[in-house]
Amino acid sequence: MCGIVGAASLRNVTPILLEGLKRLEYRGYDSSGLALLSDGQLQREREIGRVAALESLLDKRALKGNLGIAHTRWATHGKPSKLNAHPHLSSASVAVVHNGIIENHEPLRRELKEMGYRFHSETDTEVIAHLFDHSYRQASGEASSARLLKAFRHTLMRLNGAYALGIIHIEHPDRLLCARMGSPLVIGEGSEEHFIASDPLALLQVTDSFIYLEEGDYGILTRDAVDLYEMEGPDPTESEPVTRPIVRYEHGDQVAEKGDYRHFMLKEIHEQPQALKATLEGKVSDEGHLLTSILGPEAETLLANTRQIQIVSCGTSYHAGLVARYWIESIAGLPCSVEVASEFRYREVVVPDDTLFVAISQSGETADTLAALRFAKNAGYLATLAICNVPGSSLVRESSLRLMTNAGPEIGVASTKAFTTQLLALLWLTAALASSRRSGPNTLSTSGLVEEMRAMPRLVEQVLELEPAIAQLATRFADKHHTLFLGRGPHYPVAMEGALKLKEISYIHAEAYAAGELKHGPLALVDDDMPVVTVAPSDDLLEKLKSNLQEVRARGGQLINFVCEQAGLESGEGITNLVLPKVSDILAPILFSVPLQLLSYHVALVKGTDVDKPRNLAKSVTVE
Numbered sequence: 001m002c003g004i005v006g007a008a009s010l011r012n013v014t015p016i017l018l019e020g021l022k023r024l025e026y027r028g029y030d031s032s033g034l035a036l037l038s039d040g041q042l043q044r045e046r047e048i049g050r051v052a053a054l055e056s057l058l059d060k061r062a063l064k065g066n067l068g069i070a071h072t073r074w075a076t077h078g079k080p081s082k083l084n085a086h087p088h089l090s091s092a093s094v095a096v097v098h099n100g101i102i103e104n105h106e107p108l109r110r111e112l113k114e115m116g117y118r119f120h121s122e123t124d125t126e127v128i129a130h131l132f133d134h135s136y137r138q139a140s141g142e143a144s145s146a147r148l149l150k151a152f153r154h155t156l157m158r159l160n161g162a163y164a165l166g167i168i169h170i171e172h173p174d175r176l177l178c179a180r181m182g183s184p185l186v187i188g189e190g191s192e193e194h195f196i197a198s199d200p201l202a203l204l205q206v207t208d209s210f211i212y213l214e215e216g217d218y219g220i221l222t223r224d225a226v227d228l229y230e231m232e233g234p235d236p237t238e239s240e241p242v243t244r245p246i247v248r249y250e251h252g253d254q255v256a257e258k259g260d261y262r263h264f265m266l267k268e269i270h271e272q273p274q275a276l277k278a279t280l281e282g283k284v285s286d287e288g289h290l291l292t293s294i295l296g297p298e299a300e301t302l303l304a305n306t307r308q309i310q311i312v313s314c315g316t317s318y319h320a321g322l323v324a325r326y327w328i329e330s331i332a333g334l335p336c337s338v339e340v341a342s343e344f345r346y347r348e349v350v351v352p353d354d355t356l357f358v359a360i361s362q363s364g365e366t367a368d369t370l371a372a373l374r375f376a377k378n379a380g381y382l383a384t385l386a387i388c389n390v391p392g393s394s395l396v397r398e399s400s401l402r403l404m405t406n407a408g409p410e411i412g413v414a415s416t417k418a419f420t421t422q423l424l425a426l427l428w429l430t431a432a433l434a435s436s437r438r439s440g441p442n443t444l445s446t447s448g449l450v451e452e453m454r455a456m457p458r459l460v461e462q463v464l465e466l467e468p469a470i471a472q473l474a475t476r477f478a479d480k481h482h483t484l485f486l487g488r489g490p491h492y493p494v495a496m497e498g499a500l501k502l503k504e505i506s507y508i509h510a511e512a513y514a515a516g517e518l519k520h521g522p523l524a525l526v527d528d529d530m531p532v533v534t535v536a537p538s539d540d541l542l543e544k545l546k547s548n549l550q551e552v553r554a555r556g557g558q559l560i561n562f563v564c565e566q567a568g569l570e571s572g573e574g575i576t577n578l579v580l581p582k583v584s585d586i587l588a589p590i591l592f593s594v595p596l597q598l599l600s601y602h603v604a605l606v607k608g609t610d611v612d613k614p615r616n617l618a619k620s621v622t623v624e
């Protein structure tokens, strides 16, 4: 995680860096800082907490400079504190901002201490500052680009792990070093100015032209020039810089504003009808045909040749994959496996013939999901498909096929509209797989599925009207410490997502169980102090679920059931039913996710937590 931004310009770069940090706050928000070079001085300010705190500090102490780097942190090594905040300095000459993890920082720290370097933080990053300072001193000669690059390359060769880096040196008032290995970094090109950032979003206020660094790229930028080299290539003094294309960002500067909403999360929950509509746009023709060519070249042949699906993702995106497994197997008739990326990437994987690899990620930058994709590209899969919300993200650029969710920027750390749009995209993919095979166990026609998908935004609008009733219900959680979520079939992963939402933002311990598993352990926890939330649409499994609910009631458990109009479940003592509109079995997982989002949101309000930026979490997880 962490966000970095840097600039080399003729103007004062402080406002550009601060605005960039604000736009990167979704990557971490426990502290922030910046370092500037001006009048031969290296100046630094850091502050614990949000970027706004750094901004207030800078209001008092106006720092100005034409060259600078800045950082917003999500702590990995060392607690959130001012001392651990970036930039880190060495010998009052070098300043470093870093996103990633240096795995061999301990031996490097020992080595540097023996050389006489003093450490001021607990971070892995500080070794980079000292190592670079040492390498620069070793690379004697004049203060040239060649000396800087030589020292930089030497430093990078000593690092194991992941990094995106921005470095400035006091002897080089117009040069900014940057590198990418395992963590994203882009260069923004302005008029007589250049920038670096973890995400183009951070720089859209100053440019829409970007160079996406490839893995292993490093280089130097000034106001007028960018020289990039490859770690795999020869020494920079013996080679020409590599050329990387300049890509225009064509998606507009979508800075998300809260508007009249109290939180981004609430706004994003309410944006779902619109986001779902946008997700279907361009994917279905007016006549109701699936436009599979949007996936990429040869998509139709690839879908027709697919015999199996492997889905890999993390967090909420993993839950979307779990729901999709039920659809893909029952509608398209294809075997489907789903796994969290952090496990998949380190497993000895057997790849069955003609398996399509599908990576799901809102951000497209999640380190584990990206690593899994990179592994999959050489593991014998038929093709790799990214389902993603961020155009231009690493996942989208590196996959052979892509399916965009078009939900618009999601700012709240707890994912909402990204999840339901992922589900819709996955249902579309299921329909595309089913129609390309023209068979499958489910007789639902493609046009039937398209009709279902088109009905979704209107149904979600109706569910959003339940908000006052859900807010009322949320007050019951004020003094609760544990909650159980139950579901069956595709509503088991919906229950998992509901439990994840609740724990993320209200800090109430919440666990999800497949309702049939209740009697194999969790029933022991049930008493009248433990609310049990159930996802109970009127599907084939409802009668089975009802028996599980009896088991809960018999032990005094307080049931909160999300049901369909026709469920036939009576409210009564210890049983509260919230009734959703009638919906088909296929769409129910999307629809039933929405009241669970509203429930966690309102419980978080009752608990008084920081809804959009819950403790210890970040929106984009770019470290393992």
Ligand code: G6P
Pocket (backbone or CB within 6 Å): 314, 315, 316, 317, 360, 361, 362, 363, 364, 365, 366, 369, 413, 414, 415, 617, 618, 619, 620, 621
């Ligand atoms: C973080 C976020 C979650 C998200 C997960 C995967 O944990 O807080 O909301 O589901 O990362 O992120 P991705 O961008 O890959 O979907």
